[in-house]
Amino acid sequence: MNWLIAVLQTTLFVILAPLLAGWVKCCKCRLQNRKAPSVFQPYRDLLKLTYKQPVVSEQASWLFIKAPYIIFSATVLAATVVPLIAVDLPTSATADVIVMVGFFAFARFFLALAGLDVGTAFGGMGSSREMTISSLAEPAMLMAIFTLTMAASTTNLSFAIAHVLNEGLVLRPSFVFALAALILVAIAETGRIPVDNPATHLELTMIHEAMILEYSGRHLALIEWASQLKLMLYGVLIANIFFPWGIAETLSLEAFGYGLLAIMGKLAVLAMFLAIAETLVAKMRLFRVQEYLSFAYLLGLLGMLSHIILEASR
Amino acid sequence: MMNIEQLDFYTQAILSMAALVGLTSFLMLGQGRLLRLIFVFALQGFLLTLTTVLAAYSLDSHHLYISAVLTLLLKVIFIPWMLRRQVLKMAMHRDIEALKNNTAVMMGGASLMVFSYYVLHPIVQSSSVVMLNALAVSLSVMLLGMLLMISHRQAIAHVVGFMSIENGLFFAAIVATNGMPMVVELGIAFDVLVAAVLFGIFFLHIRTSIDSLDVDLLNKLNEVDK
Amino acid sequence: MIAVYLVLLIPLVGILYFALSGHREDSGKINVRFNGITLLATIWLAINVLNQGTIISTDKVFLIDPFNVYLIVLTAFVGFTTSIFSSPYMAHEKAIGKLSDGRLKLYHSMFQGFMLAMYLVLTTNNMGIMWVAMEGATLATVLLVSLYRTPESIEAAWKYFILCGVGIAQALFGTILLYYAAVQIGDGENALLWSVLYENADQLNPEILNIAFVFLLIGYGTKIGLVPLHNWLPDAHSEGPTPMSAVLSGLLLNDALYAVVRSKMLVDRATDSNMAGYLMMGFGLLSFLVAAILLHRQKDIKRLFSYSSIEHMGLMTFAFGIGGPLATFAALLHMTVHSLTKSAIFVTVGYAAQLAGTQRIDQIRGLIKTQPKIGWGLLIGTISIAGFPPFGVFTSEFLMLLATMHSYPWLAPLLLLGIGIAFAGLFRHIQPMVYGDKPEGQNPIKANLWPVTIHLALVLWLGLAIPGFLAHWFSQATLFISGSTPL
Secondary structure, X not given: OHHHHHHHHHHHHHHHHHXXXXXXXXXHHHHOOOOOOOOOHHHHHHHHHHHOOOOOOOOOOHHHHHHHHHHHHHHHHHHHHOOOOEOOOHHHHHOEHHHHHHHHHHHHHHHHHHHHHOOOHXXXXXXXXXXXXXXXXXXXXXXXXXXXHHHHOOOEHHHHHHHHXXXXXXXXXXXXXXXXXXXXXXXXXOOOOOOOOOOOOOOOOOOHHHHOOOOOHHHHHHHHHHHHHHHHHHHHHHHHHHOOOXXXXXXXXXXXXXXXXXXXXXXXXXXXXXXHHHHHOOOOOHHHHHHHHHHHHHHHHHHHHHHHHHHOOO | OOXXXXXXXXXXXXXXXXXXXXXXXXXXXXXXXXXXXXXXXXXXXXXXXXXXHHHHHHHOOHHHHHHHHHHHHHHHHHHHHHHHXXXXXXXXXXXXXXXOOHHHHHHHHHHXXXXXXXXXXXXXXXXXXXXXXXXXXXXHHHHHHHHHHXXXXXXXXXXXXXXXXXXXXXXXXXXXXXXXXXXXHHHHHHHHHHHHHHHHHHHHHHHHHHOOOEHHHOOOOOOOOO | OHHHHHHHHHHHHHHHHHHHHOOOOOHXXXXXXXXXXXXXXXXXXXXXXXXXXXXXXXXXXXXXXXXXXXXXXXXHHHHHHHHHHHHHHHHHHHHOOXXXXXXXXXXXXXXXXXXXXXXXXXXXXXXXXXXXXXXXXXXXXXHHHOOOOOHHHHHHHHHHHHHHHHHHHHHHHXXXXXXXXXXXXXXXXXXXXXXXXXXXXXXXXXXXXXXXXXXXHHHHHHXXXXXXXXXXXXXXXXXXXXXXXXXXXXXXXXXXXXXXXXXXXXXXXXXXXXXXXXHHHHHHHHHHHHHHHHHHHOOEHHHHHHHHHHHHHHHHHHHHHHOOHHHHHHHHHHHHHHHHHHHHHHHHHHHHHHHHOOOEHHHOOXXXXXXXXXXXXXXXXXXXXXXXXXXXXXXXXXXXXXXXXXXXXXXXXXXXXXXXXXHHHHHHHHHHHHOXXXXXXXXXXXXXXXXXXXXXXXXXXXXHXXXXXXXXXXXXXXXXXXXXXXX
């Protein structure tokens, strides 16, 4: 029964991901005075792409064809780790943050390889940029997460969230910093403005889009879906770690219902903030991304320091 | 000493505010664009206002509301507005000041923070760690303000540094002693206001005399004549 | 008590009068009158205090004790004589086109503003208000330093503003710490009152007070001009109008030192260690020696004497740091004679600079031949400030030396050395200015040397014999500060 719920939760994750992407796009369009597409547009896009026959370059190796499946499944696996509507599920034994970061790294590795595989200029460029950014973003992310895990004395996401919940409303300075760091990292990792622009294929500064330029058909659909899933994962991570209220602690239908409503509400709000930020901020030059990420790292570090200095017992 | 979970909500909030105020000081230190510098300064003032309101609410002391309003008017609205106008008037909003040795300055800032803790450490014996934190943060905000003045060359950045020193002081006054007596607080606010107006006059004078607000050009007077 | 309100009210009326009425031909004379009336009020106040002892106003806002009342009178006196000097001096500056009516209006208004701030520093019982007034003094004078609007004067004013502002912020932090220590033993609203603090000083937390004192010393020490926080002082003195230099040197520095001494009295009561004293001695001696050496390298006559001010302030800080009745007595005496002498010197220097049309030492020559009055004034003033007998500066420096030999004999040679260096530094510059041939094209100017004469005569009198009532007064103040009488 419990396993069933765990599977259900992951399925929910996968199904809801395009909805979140659609909602962000919708908000953004409204803010920019454009006519918004339906919130369900991403589903239609994915459906359309799966019907189409993929075109694969003659030079492409097996890796190019396999990569979308690997990336998608790695991201789905990462999604199993993150508690979406309930904390005390059987998957929580493996719900370690480091495991999640590992899945992300795994997916990214294959994405970068796939970008390089065809041998086009854009693919290689995108891959190299992706690796640069991720090498800078990962320490910042880990730093932010370590701050959290130090407070909860565990690296297990599920336990950490339960800890935050049990503690009640405690305002920790370190969490404020960790939250800020995690938001910055999430923006960089999911390729949003100001680090990357998800809305265009035609910029020389593109990163994510450059790597997947050669993909089409269902391959493209899988990669797009994976990246939507990643956006949602980060959203859920931020929402559930720092504002865990509403998440189901008992395994009852009612609690799940509340949990689902709560997380959807939280994500909707987060997405609105994202849309506002993307409307207000201009994309950064590529060379300034390192400054941006080192700032995120600094925040993470400050979170850690303020945990040690301001909060620890003596 | 207790863990943070055992402290009351007010103290937790004050600690968070202290951390954020400290952060804004660091942000200012590394900021080469004047408009952003001013924005971060206003943000710091806003955090200060929040802290004051928080203190006023939790201690139920009415005179702190007055100082909160004063802070809001002076530090969040009037001074940033005045500085911003100067920047726009001088068409300096597109200039980015190349900060020399930014990394060294940042490291210096970090060591100043450690230094503040070191200086104030004896206090911990007679009061709580929370107090030490609050006072140390406000002292480091002051010292970082000075560092800001040393590391930047624009007169406007100097004013921001100067005012952020005041912010640090104010934070200490709110957190450690729940505000100064009302007369003193009014006096300080008056001084700050006059200082702000005087700075405005000075910008005008400096501009007409050296045609720039780069204080490195103010170098005619020396300790010993060359 | 009415006298206190009068002392504060008259300058306030002065500010408003000058600010609202605009500049008139006789503004200078009216300024003299304002200062004269204030002087009378302070004398009345002093007589009250001498008869009744310490006065604390009913709401405890003002505190007049033997220590500050004598500084109040000194402030009023120097302010009065300086305004006498300022009246023709500023008229001359206007006549040669350096200043406009509007600036003179600002000048007179802010002159009164500065005096108000000074009286407030001295009379208030509240350490917080003391800080506010001290900052107010900076704000009032900063535009006066840049009165001529030359690039140099604006630079000097900017430095003055920024350095003093930043410096004095440290003093506010010290005050906050003081308050923090005070609220721990109760009584929030009155906790910053000096009299309350002093009464309860032995209950205050010594650690916090020690830290607070360091900040107070740094903060007010910037205003005193203690090395290494002195950079603003020579610039501000040299670039502002001369009457301003006279009051800055003669009054502002004293008042800042007054604030430090007040803080020291609290700290000494609260702690057993002599940390405050050692700090003051260290800073004082350093300022004294550095300024004495820097005297040799000056080329601007006003800068020369502002370094001399730093030197003497260092000496006083040192003496207050030693503590003891003898050193305290010497420091109080030195405060008086230095104020009188230094403002007299600035007055003559102002005339000398007007005469030569420049402040550069190498262009001021043969004063005794051009205009003997100014030449002699400068010479006698310098002799006095360098510590020659029979002037009062000699007496106070001698007493300081005595106190040093008594408490810290190994520091006495340093003190002697510094006095020697400073003496040489002053005279190598003064001699060619006073003697030598009359340069071409420098003609006598209209000069009113009465303030100089009165000041120097007083200093001479203090050197020959300290009048009974004054000696009584000094010993009362000494008793109050150091706990025992010197004589």
